[in-house]
Amino acid sequence: MSFLFFTIITVLTGCGNLLVLDPKGPQAQTQADVIMISIWTMLFVVIVVFALLAYMLIKYRASKQSDDYEPPHIEGSKVMESIFVGIPVIIIIFLSIVSVKSNYAVESTPEGYEDQEPLVIYASSSNWKWHFSYPEQDIETVNYLYIPTDRALEFKLYSHGPITSFWVPQLGGQKYAMADMVTTLHLAADVPGEFFGRNANFSGKGFAHNTFNVNAVPPAEFEEWVDEVKETASPITEDRFQELLEPGHLGQLTFTGTHLEFSPAPEHNHGGSQSHDKHDGHENHDHHEKHEDHEEEESSDHHHH
Amino acid sequence: MEFFERFAIPHPSPAIYASMVAIGLTVIAIIAGLTYFKKWGYIWREWLTTVDHKRIGIMYLISALLMLFRGGVDAIMMRSQLAVPGNTLLDAQHYNEIFTTHGIVMILFMAMPFIIALMNFVVPLQIGARDVAFPRLNALSFWLFFFAAMLFNISFVVGGSPDAGWTSYFPLAGNEHSPHVGTNYYMIAIQIAGLGTLMTGINFIVTILKMRAPGMTLMKMPMFTWSALITNVIIVFAFPVLTIALAMGTMDRLFGTHFFSIDNGGMDMLWANLFWVWGHPEVYILILPAFGIYSEVISTFARRNLYGYKSMVASMVIISLFSFLVWVHHFFTMGQGAFVNSIFSVTTMAIAVPTGIKIFNWLFTLWKGKIVMTTPMLYSMLFIPIFTIGGVTGVMLGMSAADYQYHNTMFLVAHFHLVIIPGVVFAMLAGLTYWWPKMFGFMLNERIGKWAAWLIAVGTCVAFFPMFISGLDGQARRMYTYSEATGFGFWNMLSFIGAGILAIGFVLIVYNIYYSTRYATRDIGADPWDARTLEWATHSPVPEYNFAITPEVNSSEALWDEKKKGHKLFKGSYQEIHMPSKSGVPFIMSAIFFVFGFAMIFSLWILAIVSLLGIFACLIHRSFEQDHGYHISVKEIEETEAKMGGAKG
Numbered sequence: 030m031s032f033l034f035f036t037i038i039t040v041l042t043g044c045g046n047l048l049v050l051d052p053k054g055p056q057a058q059t060q061a062d063v064i065m066i067s068i069w070t071m072l073f074v075v076i077v078v079f080a081l082l083a084y085m086l087i088k089y090r091a092s093k094q095s096d097d098y099e100p101p102h103i104e105g106s107k108v109m110e111s112i113f114v115g116i117p118v119i120i121i122i123f124l125s126i127v128s129v130k131s132n133y134a135v136e137s138t139p140e141g142y143e144d145q146e147p148l149v150i151y152a153s154s155s156n157w158k159w160h161f162s163y164p165e166q167d168i169e170t171v172n173y174l175y176i177p178t179d180r181a182l183e184f185k186l187y188s189h190g191p192i193t194s195f196w197v198p199q200l201g202g203q204k205y206a207m208a209d210m211v212t213t214l215h216l217a218a219d220v221p222g223e224f225f226g227r228n229a230n231f232s233g234k235g236f237a238h239n240t241f242n243v244n245a246v247p248p249a250e251f252e253e254w255v256d257e258v259k260e261t262a263s264p265i266t267e268d269r270f271q272e273l274l275e276p277g278h279l280g281q282l283t284f285t286g287t288h289l290e291f292s293p294a295p296e297h298n299h300g301g302s303q304s305h306d307k308h309d310g311h312e313n314h315d316h317h318e319k320h321e322d323h324e325e326e327e328s329s330d331h332h333h334h
Numbered sequence: 335m336e337f338f339e340r341f342a343i344p345h346p347s348p349a350i351y352a353s354m355v356a357i358g359l360t361v362i363a364i365i366a367g368l369t370y371f372k373k374w375g376y377i378w379r380e381w382l383t384t385v386d387h388k389r390i391g392i393m394y395l396i397s398a399l400l401m402l403f404r405g406g407v408d409a410i411m412m413r414s415q416l417a418v419p420g421n422t423l424l425d426a427q428h429y430n431e432i433f434t435t436h437g438i439v440m441i442l443f444m445a446m447p448f449i450i451a452l453m454n455f456v457v458p459l460q461i462g463a464r465d466v467a468f469p470r471l472n473a474l475s476f477w478l479f480f481f482a483a484m485l486f487n488i489s490f491v492v493g494g495s496p497d498a499g500w501t502s503y504f505p506l507a508g509n510e511h512s513p514h515v516g517t518n519y520y521m522i523a524i525q526i527a528g529l530g531t532l533m534t535g536i537n538f539i540v541t542i543l544k545m546r547a548p549g550m551t552l553m554k555m556p557m558f559t560w561s562a563l564i565t566n567v568i569i570v571f572a573f574p575v576l577t578i579a580l581a582m583g584t585m586d587r588l589f590g591t592h593f594f595s596i597d598n599g600g601m602d603m604l605w606a607n608l609f610w611v612w613g614h615p616e617v618y619i620l621i622l623p624a625f626g627i628y629s630e631v632i633s634t635f636a637r638r639n640l641y642g643y644k645s646m647v648a649s650m651v652i653i654s655l656f657s658f659l660v661w662v663h664h665f666f667t668m669g670q671g672a673f674v675n676s677i678f679s680v681t682t683m684a685i686a687v688p689t690g691i692k693i694f695n696w697l698f699t700l701w702k703g704k705i706v707m708t709t710p711m712l713y714s715m716l717f718i719p720i721f722t723i724g725g726v727t728g729v730m731l732g733m734s735a736a737d738y739q740y741h742n743t744m745f746l747v748a749h750f751h752l753v754i755i756p757g758v759v760f761a762m763l764a765g766l767t768y769w770w771p772k773m774f775g776f777m778l779n780e781r782i783g784k785w786a787a788w789l790i791a792v793g794t795c796v797a798f799f800p801m802f803i804s805g806l807d808g809q810a811r812r813m814y815t816y817s818e819a820t821g822f823g824f825w826n827m828l829s830f831i832g833a834g835i836l837a838i839g840f841v842l843i844v845y846n847i848y849y850s851t852r853y854a855t856r857d858i859g860a861d862p863w864d865a866r867t868l869e870w871a872t873h874s875p876v877p878e879y880n881f882a883i884t885p886e887v888n889s890s891e892a893l894w895d896e897k898k899k900g901h902k903l904f905k906g907s908y909q910e911i912h913m914p915s916k917s918g919v920p921f922i923m924s925a926i927f928f929v930f931g932f933a934m935i936f937s938l939w940i941l942a943i944v945s946l947l948g949i950f951a952c953l954i955h956r957s958f959e960q961d962h963g964y965h966i967s968v969k970e971i972e973e974t975e976a977k978m979g980g981a982k983g
């Protein structure tokens with residue numbers, strides 16, 4: 030068993046090509062660091078427990094003792110029990126500090142990327158695909174992303190159906206996309222490359238194939254791609270978008286304009302993270318009349334910050 | 335015809351038709367067998383109407399073992415489907431139904447009845463009581479669970495199984511995305527079983543607080559009884575949350591309310607919160623009795639008293655409190671921000687401290703002991719290392735920023751199987767083997783038992799360790815297939831092999847039961863393991879009144895005191911014993927609950943109302959019934975004691 034565990038550790042540390050441990054962006058890097066810190070710390074705990082167990086089992090087997098040996102009655106001892114509590118407490122304090130720090134790191138614009146405004150991309154899921162809207166560029170894609178390297182990315186996540194989870198392991202951990210609020214995921218890519226992304230949260234029949242591609246390219250190339258899309262793609266219309274929402278799988282699609290114009294994100298969310306920010310929050314409220322037919326409820330059901 | 339269409343399977347396959355035939359044949363075989371051997375009367379008198387905690391415990395046990403195999407078959411199907419990339423053994427819909435029912439069956443219809451089985455059988459004996467506080471309520475608990483389990487299991491062949499995961503997150507579990515009746519089964523069957531569990535919780539709290547033998551103060555209770563007490567306290571606080579959540583979910587699905595819908599003011603996140611406010615304490619409901627069993631087994635076979643009794647109790651109390659303060663760790667990724675995540679990250683990791691205390695106390699119970707490696711002890715010694723790995727990966731998952739990467743992946747699946755299997759399943763098998771002679775008057779074969787233990791332990795490691803790796807490589811959980819390009823194939827093949835080894839281990843256990851029933855000696859005395867607690871002070875198997883004379887106790891190891899310190903357990907002479915009488919009402923009422931549940935699931939309102947009236951009729955009947963129980967005379971006690979090989983006392 031311990032053999033198996035050590036094999037795992039060797040595999041983890043030896044081959045760096047497990048996606049999560051092969052980060053290509055600052056957030057995934059933070060997470061990989063936290064993972065490695067916790068693995069090493071926990072390895073210490075495991076070794077202590079295994080060693081103690083092996084020692085007790087070898088030393089105190091009945092077969093090793095005389096027949097008339099009568100084990101003593103031992104109540105426990107303050108000193109020993111303080112050690113059992115003390116050392117784990119120290120470990121947990123250490124890990125808590127790491128955990129809290131990394132929480133704030135992954136929940137804000139990556140360090141060193143604050144110089145530029147983050148690129149905001151709305152990623153919304155529908156059964157079983159992803160719609161990516163670029164309000165700044167005024168374009169939209171389905172099932173693939175182009176992103177510039179070296180610029181902070183702010184993904185605004187929501188869903189047109191079941192809860193899904195937007196996950197690009199090499200850029201950073203996942204976050205839920207839900208129908209009644211918008212969540213924010215901060216990512217960035219350090220290097221160009223093609224990354225694998227998927228919905229990680231079970232969402233029904235087509236879940237297994239609910240994946241997308243991420244192409245990280247240098248900023249200039251990103252601009253070129255945007256221009257090309259603007260020249261070649263057709264505009265997204267409300268009807269077309271309704272068609273896209275139908276359950277099923279689509280290949281990769283590209284449009285000019287974004288669906289946010291006629292079907293805005295549920296930005297009036299239920300408390301929580303920092304999704305009420307300067308640009309889009311208010312912009313979208315202007316569109317509310319078009320959005321379904323329950324405007325009256327907006328004020329009573331959703332608290333606004 | 336239209337009326338009958340709703341009962342059809344929405345997505346049939348040969349496997350389902352085969353199961354229909356198998357279920358039909360089994361039912362016919364059971365009915366024919368009972369009739370042929372003229373056993374109907376026996377079954378009714380001795381089992382269906384019994385209120386004896388030992389028999390109820392045994393019925394829980396049989397049900398749990400059956401469900402273990404049902405859930406196990408699900409598991410084998412899943413691992414076979416994933417063994418190679420692009421497999422077509424199962425399609426998405428079947429895979430989804432199977433992993434959903436696997437989770438529910440294993441947690442609610444296998445692990446829960448298993449722990450309740452052992453609590454039922456052992457706790458009254460360990461505290462020197464004649465039965466639980468409310469024997470008839472206990473029977474009702476069992477039959478509610480039993481009929482709920484049956485109701486849930488027919489979903490496979492009538493109407494379709496739930497397919498939204500054992501977590502059943504809305505809106506996926508709502509009518510729009512899960513239109514067939516599967517999720518109704520989930521809402522209703524779990525509700526009925528949960529009512530039974532809640533009653534068990536109340537029953538055992540009262541039993542343990544009020545019915546202990548003279549001299550057994552709280553701090554002189556055996557550790558398994560302590561764990562049962564704390565578990566039942568958690569049950570009483572946690573299960574009402576599930577009751578409410580399921581009721582709201584039922585109303586959303588059947589009556590068009592909008593508690594969890596995404597429009598009209600509903601909130602899908604509310605379900606996730608309610609589910610895990612119950613769900614996390616639930617994992618401790620499962621693990622604490624297991625901890626209790628390990629405490630008994632390790633101390634018995636280290637031939638030493640349990641090290642750090644007080645800190646064992648304290649750590650369980652702390653765990654029970656903390657188990658209600660960590661639920662958000664199941665959805666760190668829901669967008670509640672760094673502050674909330676930080677709080678729940680710290681509380682989550684903090685739970686590892688009391689858990690660690692227990693591990694160290696067990697290790698130090700071995701210290702200076704005289705370790706005998708029996709089958710129950712072997713399970714306990716295999717539990718410690720594997721559970722430690724499961725536990726430390728729990729701490730890793732508790733680091734919320736990193737959890738963004740583990741969440742929803744095979745890494746998480748590896749974690750919880752590596753705590754639940756060694757934690758709960760090994761413990762139940764250890765407990766089963768340990769208390770088997772007390773239940774049935776003979777021992778299970780040690781050689782076969784140890785083979786099974788090793789196979790199960792190796793199988794567990796081979797099946798679940800690879801998932802850590804494929805999880806970190808990006809394999810999400812609950813995918814019915816994956817492509818070759820992902821490179822997950824190798825790890826999943828390993829898991830499949832591990833699952834096969836596990837399956838062989840479980841088959842060996844069944845074989846062991848068969849083998850030992852046939853060949854084991856019945857001449858084992860009351861205390862074959864040279865154990866320390868009160869349940870070993872009465873005969874094996876136990877007479878219906880448990881103890882001819884109520885024992886008197888002055889430590890947590892009453893029997894050991896008698897054996898080594900000349901303590902006298904049984905003082906005085908035989909007295910007439912008052913016993914609760916049998917009743918068919920719990921069985922009948924639960925059967926009506928089954929009908930009611932079925933009617934609700936399929937929206938058969940008239941039947942639902944009629945059966946609901948039937949349930950109330952049973953309640954009213956109970957309220958006006960005069961039942962004073964019956965007495966066992968001194969003469970009968972003397973005869974029984976003589977027959978059982980000499981008086982105890």
Ligand code: HEM
Binds near residue numbers: 617
């Ligand atoms: C050392 C103590 C433990 C810690 C710190 C811990 C931590 C965690 C965390 C953080 C998660 C959520 C991960 C995620 O969804 O991303 C989790 C999931 C889970 N844990 Fe543990 N855990 C511990 C012990 C246990 C025990 C003892 C059991 C059961 C007996 C258990 C059963 C589960 C289950 C069933 C799930 C996942 C359920 C699901 O999503 O389907 N854990 N654990």
Ligand SMILES: [Cu+2]
Binds near residue numbers: 296298300305332334
């Ligand atoms: Cu708001």
Ligand SMILES: [Cu+2]
Binds near residue numbers: 614617664
């Ligand atoms: Cu939990």
